Amino acid sequence: MAKLDFSPIADTTRRAEIVALLRRAILTGQLEPGQKLNELRISEQMRVSRAPLREAMRELVQEGILTSIPYAGTFVIEVTAKDIIDAYSLNQVLDEFAIERTWSQRDQRFFDELGRRHEAVKQATRAKDTTRQIETALQLHGLIYEWADNSVLLETWQRLTSRLQMYFALHQRARNEPVPAEDVHETYVALLKGADMRAAQRHAREHIDLDFEELLAYARGLEKRASKN
């Protein structure tokens, strides 16, 4: 028999689609931090009953991008400067670990995929599609996690990614500036192809720190605005 590996078929439950819709709305910033999600209104808009919607919201609460208060409502998480710092410092540690574990596993397929994802980022950048740019950049960085061969690590990173994507989206939205045209991932990709693991680990920190500064400035702005109330 021919040995074909089929990919799993798509989830066909309403719940799964609702999760995808809501997640996207949150991670692109269409739903703003702190905003309340009215079950009745959303279920009517989606033409769905409240049961699958509520189940979907439970999932996103556990995923860490929604927060729920009994009998009061479910809200998009608030974003503070500390949250962003915390997420990033953990991300640095995980990056280092992921690179270490991936290093010996690198092969041609890895390099091919690395190039493909890098290309996707560049394309999104050229198209000035900021949302897609964030998505593809995170997917590029996610490659080392997929190759680290540690399912728990991968899960952890995916959770973290949700937040990072949200933070970046908010940041982009707030400054509303044209996207950096140049390619900031060139060195990162080159180092992952190279022979010096330590250098790659070091760069992962420094490179990320770059965007981090801007992000942090945005978060500090949020803090100030909040303290005025």
Next chain:
Amino acid sequence: MAKLDFSPIADTTRRAEIVALLRRAILTGQLEPGQKLNELRISEQMRVSRAPLREAMRELVQEGILTSIPYAGTFVIEVTAKDIIDAYSLNQVLDEFAIERTWSQRDQRFFDELGRRHEAVKQATRAKDTTRQIETALQLHGLIYEWADNSVLLETWQRLTSRLQMYFALHQRARNEPVPAEDVHETYVALLKGADMRAAQRHAREHIDLDFEELLAYARGLEKRASKN
């Protein structure tokens, strides 16, 4: 006004109680890995409708201790040797990070709490309450995460802990031996009180590796049994 900090009142939804019940059943091994959770049966046993039960199950799926297949059912996760290895290797990295972040924050309250939790472990050990012994030991180790002042890290560890607790419980159940009477945490606690951070970090790895060997042997047994089918 007197400055009293009240603890948050208990969750009063059925959903929250169901989550607690199910989690406990899973983490103590009463629900075995791979076992299917029949919604109708469980909802009848709990005298609850399926709606809050299903929402609770969604949460536990996101928490990583249940897995769901549309229209097929929701199951307790399977445990493989690789899962245990993965969880542990990540735990080591996180421990190191947590110790680093906690180190400068240590004060009298920290040491007091450390002692209190250590005492709880010893008491559970004396009482030969294996379930409680696992719980308290993990709480002892969780202290550094609570003091690291990084909410994302804490969340991550709590997720990881669910699995670790489950693994240990299964292990205990399988071998069905009397609990180790002596105290294996003495050195760990002493080092956390000491001045040498590196030593504490190193010990966190080695100490955990100790129990790890046994756990791994158990997991390998699982593998063998599974491959016979």
Next chain:
DNA sequence: CCTTGTTAGATTGTCGACAATCTGCTTGTC
């Protein structure tokens, strides 16, 4: 004998209605 189509039963997914709870306003009292 093996494969394919069919069907009955069980189980999950979804729906609409009802109950419990919260919020803000109004009312009454001082």
Next chain:
DNA sequence: GACAAGCAGATTGTCGACAATCTAACAAGG
């Protein structure tokens, strides 16, 4: 005018019933 009690509306939590889907047993055909 300040404040507590109580009421009305809106929203979340829960329930029981129905629809969609899966599984396993069985029959039909090659």
